[in-house]
Amino acid sequence: MRYSVSEWTKSGSPWVWLNAGAVAICVIMVVGLLGLIAMRGLAHFWPADVMQATYTQGDQSRRIMGELVQQEMVPAEQLRGAGIQVPDGVEEMRRDLLKVGNRDFSSADFVWAMDQGISDKTLPEMIMVAERLEWGNFYGYLREVRxxxxxxxxxxxxxxxxxxxxVWDEFQRRIDRVLEIRDQILTIEKHEIGSINYELERLRLEERSLELEQSTDAEAYAEIEARRAELNADYEVLQQDLIDLYTKINRDSFTAEIADGREVEIDIAKVVRAFLPNKMGTGEKMAHYGVKLWEFLSDEPREANTEGGIFPAIFGTVMMVILMSVLVTPFGVIAAVYLREYATQGFITRLIRIAVNNLAGVPSIVYGVFGLGFFVYFLGGSIDDLFFPEAKPAPTFGTGGLMWASITLALLTVPVVIVATEEGLARIPRSVREGSLALGATKFETLMKVVLPMASPAMMTGVILAIARAAGEVAPLMLVGVVKLAPSLPLDGNYPFLHLDQKFMHLGFHIYDVGFQSPNVEAARPLVYATAFLLVVVIALLNFSAIAIRNHLREKYKALEM
Known part of the structure; x- marks a missing residue:
């Protein structure tokens, strides 16, 4: 049976196919974007081969060694404008971006080289790559261990x-020794001495509080002094241990020949790891890749955030989102319940709903300015005056921190929760409420035992949308608590364990800082992609957790909807 074009159009089939095509294109674009970000970021951790070659530029030739990072075609006109000779008839030429490292011995650790000027390319097995705590990678031939x-x-x-x-085995043994000593130093400095400093600060504040109260309790002062003397004695012991460890860790060094033929000496204490990429097989490279990827997820950043890991940023992002969710859910639900179940449905209620909808579209930076002015300066300053006068003039809550960042984002996302919860409450049939009331339940009992459980999937939908928006926000956080590098996590073993006044790191701000504030753009670029991909993964995991809870609640209360 044949259909005319008009009948086919009236049947709605074209619009179905159009919608399906649009959805397919959107999915392909999203998957492609994520694939591009993942490929650009995760490939950074693979141990690439190191090339040695002769580079001729004009009348000068020199030896270079490094990793091939990028290749691009450059128009001949652009090259001629830069003073580079281009053969006649050539419209474009290829140039290579090489990571040559050794930034402390040369002008830059990334160089552009015209491909036709590179000759005698080889991959010597004994070229070493040494990752360092500072100055980036080192490339060269190991000569001696001292x-x-x-x-x-x-x-x-x-x-x-x-x-x-x-020589290489001896070098590796020295590196392992240095790593072990470095772990001991880190334990003493960050944990043991950190705890002592925290206790000393608490004693100082306690003593200052007694002075402000003009207390004459000699026993209280004596207890503080006794405790301080005990902590100082422990500190002196740990300080001597640190001196001994630093003496041991600075004992060893190595010399290596770099690309220009010079032999340079470097302390092994500055080396994180060393490997021979051209000598490694596929299995060894995969093992190395796994170690590097785990370091990225679990370690702290170094080298102006362009090396090391991003665990503090992951922790800060997740902690802030959890606190924001805990704050936004009750307030959003209570507001929605009042508007839908208790408020008189008149002009004022409609005006409030319009205001809530408009708040959802306010730029996030406006919330950041409000959070800085109201939460940080006004509320935080008042809290410091009332509860922490001994700490002044140093602010406690009168400066940006985890609590104010979480509250600011809760304020930013509360309209989303209100709207989603109201829609969920509106979908509950009136007969369900009337049936509960007819059986003798009060309005409050009906609300708590019937209405809210049935609306809980809609509440979780609001929380999911709130998490998706809050986790990626950066602009307000720059004003109310996020920092480039936090000295410690906001959750530790020191009372009160969760330090809501402490500044924190965030994945979104880390991307901004590494991408736009880094002194070494080329070195930071892969980490921007890797961190962006990780931020998407973190948001997805948080959303999937909330979706799982929502689906469980939906299945649990499905019988009530039938």
Whole structure:
């Protein structure tokens, strides 16, 4: 049976296919974008081969070694404008971006090189890559290992040999020793001495409080002094342990030959790890990739946030979203219940709903300015005056922190929860309420035992939307508590354990800082992609957790809707 075009159009089939095509295009675009971000970011942790070659530029030739990072075609006109000779008839030429490292021994650790000027390309097995605490990667040939300035092992060749491998094994043993000592230093500095400093600060504030109260309790002062003397004695012991450890860790060094032929000496204490990428097999590279990826997820940042990990930013993001959810859910639900169940449905109620809907569209930076002025300066300053006068003039809550950031984002997302909850309450049949009231339940009992449980999936929908928006916000957080680098996590073993007044790191701000404030743009670019992908993953995990709770509630109360 044949249909005319007009009949086919009236049947609605074109619009179904149009909608399906639009959805498919959107899905492809989202998946493609995530794939691009993941590929650009996660590829950064793969141990790439290190090339050695001769680079000729004009009449000068020099040896270079480094990783091939990027290739691009450049128009001939642009090259001629930069003073580069281009053969006649050539419209464009390829140039390579090489990561040559050794920033402390050369002008830059990334260089552009014209592809036709690179010759004698090789991948020597004995080229070493050393990741360092500062100055980025080091590339070169290991020459000798020293202990207190004395040579322990040395080899002068470039090729693989038993002598070179012996020097390399000794080098690796020294690195393992340094890493073990560094862990001991970190434990003492961040945990043991950190706890002592925290207790000393609490004693100082307690003593200052007694002074403000003009207390003459000699026993209280004596107890503070006794405790302070005990802590100072413990501190002196730990300080001596640190001196001994730093003496041990600074004992070893190594020398290596870099691309220009010079031999340079570097302290092993500055090395995180060293490896021979051209000698590694696929299995070794995969193991190395896993270690690097785990370091990215679990370690702290270093080198102006362009190296190391981002665990503090992950922790701060998740902690802030959890606190925001805890704050926004009750207030949003209570407001929605009042508007739908108790408020008189008149002009004032309609005006309030319009205001709530308009608040959902206010730019987030406006909430940040409000949070800074009202929460931080007004409420925080008042809290400091009332409860923390001994800490002044240093602010406690009168400055940005985790609590004010969470409250600001809760204020930003509360309209979303209100609207979603109201819609859920409106979908509950009136007969359900009347049936409950007819059985003798009060209005409050009906609300708590019937209406709210049935509306709980809609509440969770509001929370999901709130999480999705709040987790990616950056602008308001820059005003109310987020920082480039936090010295410690807001959750630790010191009373009261969760420090709501403390500043924190956030994945969104970390992306902004690394991408736009980094002194080394080329080194930071892969981390921008990796952090952006991780932020999407974190938001997705938070949303999936909320969706799972919503689906459970929906199944649980499905019988009440029938």
């Amino acid at each position: 202990e207190s300035g004395e040579t322990v092992a040395r080899h002068d060749g470039h090729a693989k040999s038993p002598e070179y491998l012996a």
